[in-house]
Amino acid sequence: MCGNIPQKVGKMILSAENIKKSYGGREILKGISLSIAKGELKVLIGPSGAGKSTLLQCLNFLVMPDEGDVWLEGKKVNHAKKRDLYAFRQQVGMIFQDFNLFDHLSALENVKIGLVRVRGMDKKAATERAMAELERVGLSNHADHYPAQLSGGQKQRVSIARALAMDPKVMLLDEPTSALDPELIGEVLAVVRDLVANGMTMIMATHQIGFSRAMADEIIFMENGLIVEQGPPLKILSNADCERTREFCSRVTDLYGEAERA
Amino acid sequence: MELLSFLQTEVFPALFKGFKVSLLLIVPSAVLGLCVGIVVGTARVYGNRTLSALANAFVTLFRGVPLVVQLFFWYFGLPYVGIYLSPVAASILGFSLCSGAYHSEYIRGALLSIKTGQMLAAQALGFSKMQMIVSVILPQAMRRALPGCGNEIIYLIKYSSLAYMITCIEMTGEAKVLASHSFRYTEVFLAVGACYLLIVSVASWVLQRVEDRFRIPGFEHRKV
Amino acid sequence: MHESIATVISALPYMLEGALVTIVVVLGAMLFGLALGVPLAVGQVYGGRVLKRLIGFYVWFFRGVPLLVLLFLFYFGFCNLVGLNLSAFAVAIIVLGLISSAYQSQIFRGAILSLPAGQFNAARALGMSDSRTILSIILPQALRLSIPGWSNEYSIVLKDSAVTFALGVAEIMARTHFVASRTYQHLPLYLAAGLIYLALTYFGIKGLRILEQKVRIHGYVR
Ligand SMILES: Nc1ncnc2c1ncn2[C@@H]1O[C@H](COP(=O)(O)OP(=O)(O)OP(=O)(O)O)[C@@H](O)[C@H]1O
Numbered sequence: 056m057c058g059n060i061p062q063k064v065g066k067m068i069l070s071a072e073n074i075k076k077s078y079g080g081r082e083i084l085k086g087i088s089l090s091i092a093k094g095e096l097k098v099l100i101g102p103s104g105a106g107k108s109t110l111l112q113c114l115n116f117l118v119m120p121d122e123g124d125v126w127l128e129g130k131k132v133n134h135a136k137k138r139d140l141y142a143f144r145q146q147v148g149m150i151f152q153d154f155n156l157f158d159h160l161s162a163l164e165n166v167k168i169g170l171v172r173v174r175g176m177d178k179k180a181a182t183e184r185a186m187a188e189l190e191r192v193g194l195s196n197h198a199d200h201y202p203a204q205l206s207g208g209q210k211q212r213v214s215i216a217r218a219l220a221m222d223p224k225v226m227l228l229d230e231p232t233s234a235l236d237p238e239l240i241g242e243v244l245a246v247v248r249d250l251v252a253n254g255m256t257m258i259m260a261t262h263q264i265g266f267s268r269a270m271a272d273e274i275i276f277m278e279n280g281l282i283v284e285q286g287p288p289l290k291i292l293s294n295a296d297c298e299r300t301r302e303f304c305s306r307v308t309d310l311y312g313e314a315e316r317a
Numbered sequence: 318m319e320l321l322s323f324l325q326t327e328v329f330p331a332l333f334k335g336f337k338v339s340l341l342l343i344v345p346s347a348v349l350g351l352c353v354g355i356v357v358g359t360a361r362v363y364g365n366r367t368l369s370a371l372a373n374a375f376v377t378l379f380r381g382v383p384l385v386v387q388l389f390f391w392y393f394g395l396p397y398v399g400i401y402l403s404p405v406a407a408s409i410l411g412f413s414l415c416s417g418a419y420h421s422e423y424i425r426g427a428l429l430s431i432k433t434g435q436m437l438a439a440q441a442l443g444f445s446k447m448q449m450i451v452s453v454i455l456p457q458a459m460r461r462a463l464p465g466c467g468n469e470i471i472y473l474i475k476y477s478s479l480a481y482m483i484t485c486i487e488m489t490g491e492a493k494v495l496a497s498h499s500f501r502y503t504e505v506f507l508a509v510g511a512c513y514l515l516i517v518s519v520a521s522w523v524l525q526r527v528e529d530r531f532r533i534p535g536f537e538h539r540k541v
Numbered sequence: 542m543h544e545s546i547a548t549v550i551s552a553l554p555y556m557l558e559g560a561l562v563t564i565v566v567v568l569g570a571m572l573f574g575l576a577l578g579v580p581l582a583v584g585q586v587y588g589g590r591v592l593k594r595l596i597g598f599y600v601w602f603f604r605g606v607p608l609l610v611l612l613f614l615f616y617f618g619f620c621n622l623v624g625l626n627l628s629a630f631a632v633a634i635i636v637l638g639l640i641s642s643a644y645q646s647q648i649f650r651g652a653i654l655s656l657p658a659g660q661f662n663a664a665r666a667l668g669m670s671d672s673r674t675i676l677s678i679i680l681p682q683a684l685r686l687s688i689p690g691w692s693n694e695y696s697i698v699l700k701d702s703a704v705t706f707a708l709g710v711a712e713i714m715a716r717t718h719f720v721a722s723r724t725y726q727h728l729p730l731y732l733a734a735g736l737i738y739l740a741l742t743y744f745g746i747k748g749l750r751i752l753e754q755k756v757r758i759h760g761y762v763r
Pocket residue numbers: 078079083101102103104105106107108109110
C-alpha cells in the first residue's frame with residue numbers, strides 16, 4: 056500500500072476492520088479496513104473483480120465475511136444474533152446495480168413494504184411516508200407503476216426512495232448507474248447529489264469519475280481485494296502516489312470522463 | 318422372519334410373474350408411442366392445413382380424456398362394433414395412442430425450436446422438404462425432445478398399472494390378487510410399490526445416460 | 542344408433558352427478574396438494590441438508606409409485622393397519638393430494654429458483670427476516686409464476702381422478718361403467734364420458750387463465 060493511512064478521526068458512523076472473504080479457496084477480500092464519518096461520501100473505485108461489490112455486501116452482511124468486524128456508531132455489530140443483524144440492516148441502506156425492485160409490487164408498495172413489514176408502521180402513515188420519499192426522488196406521479204413499467208433510471212430512483220424510507224444512517228451504493236443508458240445516468244446522479252447536500256453518509260462504488268471528483272470527500276482505490284490507496288479526489292485522480300492508481304485513473308477518465316458530465 | 322419367508326415364497330414369485338406381463342405391455346407401447354409421437358408431431362408442424370388440424374384434434378382428444386376411459390373404450394367399447402381385443406392388445410393400443418399424443422407435444426416443441434436459418438441453408442443445398450426433415454431437423458429435434466419424451470416413458474411405466482383395470486393381470490394385478498388372498502395388503506402393496514420405484518429409477522438412470530451420450534456441446538435443452 | 546343416443550341422454554344426469562363428485566375430489570386434492578406443496582418447496586430450496594434429503598425422498602416416492610398402487614396401499618393397507626375407517630372418497634382425495642403435493646412442490650421450487658437472487662438480497666438489505674422475505678417477497682411472485690404449471694397439474698389430477706373408480710368412488714367413470722354394464726352401450730357411453738372430461742379440462746384451464754390475468758403484474762413479461 057502506498058500513501059498514508061488516514062488517522063481515525065471524530066465520531067465514525069460506520070467502520071469496518073480487517074474484512075476478509077474467500078470463495079472456494081480464492082481470497083477476494085484480503086483484509087480491508089475503512090471508516091466513514093457523518094455526512095461523508097466515500098467513493099470506491101477499482102477494476103472489475105477488485106472486490107468492490109463483495110466489500111459493500113460484507114458491510115451489511117449480505118455476504119458473511121470470513122473475518123473482520125463492523126461497527127455502527129461505535130457499537131460492534133453482532134451479526135450472529137438475528138435480531139441485531141436485522142436491526143443493523145435497517146439502518147444501512149443499500150442500492151444495487153440492477154435495482155432489485157420487488158417485481159410484484161408497485162413503486163409505492165416497494166417503498167412501503169419495508170416500513171410496514173419491517174418497521175411495523177401502520178399502513179396510512181407508511182403510505183404518506185412512502186409518497187414523500189417518491190416525491191423526493193421526483194417520482195410521485197409514478198407511484199402506482201409496476202417495476203416493469205418504469206425506465207431503468209426511474210427504477211433506480213424508486214430503489215433509492217425505498218432505502219431512504221427506512222431512515223438509514225448510512226447508505227451503500229453499488230454502481231448505481233452502471234446498468235443505465237447514458238442519458239438516464241444524470242437523473243440518478245442528481246438524486247445522489249441531493250443526498251450529499253442533505254448530509255447523507257454514503258459509500259459508493261462507481262466508475263463516474265467526474266461525479267466523484269466533484270462530490271466525494273475521499274476516493275478509495277481497490278485492487279485484488281486490497282485498498283491500494285485512498286485520499287482526496289484531486290490527489291487520487293491527478294497526483295496519486297501509486298503507479299497502479301495513476302494507470303487505472305487515466306484509463307477510466309478516458310473511458311468514462313466524457314460520457315457523464317453529471 | 319415370517320415376513321421374509323412370505324416375501325420370498327409368495328410375493329416375489331407373483332411379482333416376477335406380473336413383471337413379465339408388465340414388460341410385455343411397456344416395451345411395445347413405448348416404441349409404438351414414440352412412433353406415433355414422431356409422426357403426429359411432424360404432421361402438426363410441417364403438415365398442410367388439414368393434416369395438422371387432424372393431428373391437433375388427435376392430441377387434444379387423447380391428452381384430454383383420462384387414460385382409464387380410453388382403455389375402457391378400447392376394451393369394452395370396441396366389441397360394440399364387432400372388434401374384440403384381448404386385454405393385452407387393448408392395453409398396448411391405449412398406451413401407445415395416449416403416450417404418442419404426449420410425445421408429439423415434446424417433438425412439436427423441439428421442431429419449432431430449430432432455427433429457420435438451418436432450413437434455408439438446407440434448401441439452398443437442394444434438400445427436398447422430406448430430406449431436410451429427416452437428415453437435418455429430426456436429428457436435432459430428437460435431442461431436444463429427449464428429456465420430455467424420456468419423462469413420458471417414465472409415466473408410461475407407472476400408468477401401465479392401469480391395465481389391471483381392464484383385467485390384464487400384470488404386476489399390480491398379481492399384487493392385488495395375492496393381497497386379497499393373503500389379507501396382507503400393506504406388505505404386498507409396499508413391495509409392489511418398491512418394485513415400481515426400482516424400475517422407474519433404473520429407467521431414469523438409463524434415459525439420463527442416453528441423454529448424455531447424445532449431447533452436443535453447447536446444444537443444451539432450452540428450459541421452458 | 543337411435544337407441545344409443547337415447548341411452549346416453551337418459552344416463553346423462555346420473556353421469557353429471559358423477560362430474561360433481563369428480564370436481565370435489567379434484568379440488569380437494571389440489572388444495573391439499575397446494576397446502577403441502579408450498580412448504581415442501583420452501584424447505585427444499587431454503588432448508589438444511591437433512592430436510593432437503595427428506596423432501597427429496599418424499600417427492601421421489603410419490604412420483605415413482607403408480608397411483609393405483611398407492612390407492613390400494615392406503616385404502617386396503619394403511620387404513621386397516623391403523624384401524625382408520627376412511628371412506629374411499631376420503632382416501633381418493635388424500636392420495637391424489639399427496640401425489641399432487643410432490644408434483645406441485647417441484648412447480649413451486651422451479652418458480653422460486655427462477656426469481657433473481659437480487660430479490661432476496663434487496664429484502665434482506667431492508668432488514669427483513671428470512672421468513673418474512675419468503676412470505677412477502679418470494680412466495681407472492683413464485684405463486685404467480687406457478688399458475689401455468691398449476692393448470693397443467695389440474696388437468697393431470699382431473700384425469701387421474703378417474704382411477705379412483707378402482708376404489709368405488711362414485712365419480713364419472715364409475716357411473717359410466719355402471720350404466721354401460723347394464724345397457725351394453727359401452728361405446729357411446731365412454732365417448733360421452735370422454736367429452737365430459739374434455740369439457741372439465743377446458744373450463745378448468747379457462748378459469749385458471751382468468752385467475753392468471755387477474756393477478757398479473759402490470760408490464761411483467763417472462
Ligand atoms: N458468490 C461468489 N462465488 C464465487 N466467486 C465470487 C462470488 N462473488 C464474487 N466472486 C468473485 O469475487 C471477485 C470480486 O467480485 P466483485 O463482484 O466483488 O468485484 P467488483 O469489484 O464489484 O467488480 P465489478 O466492477 O465487475 O462489479 C470476482 O473475481 C468474482 O468472480
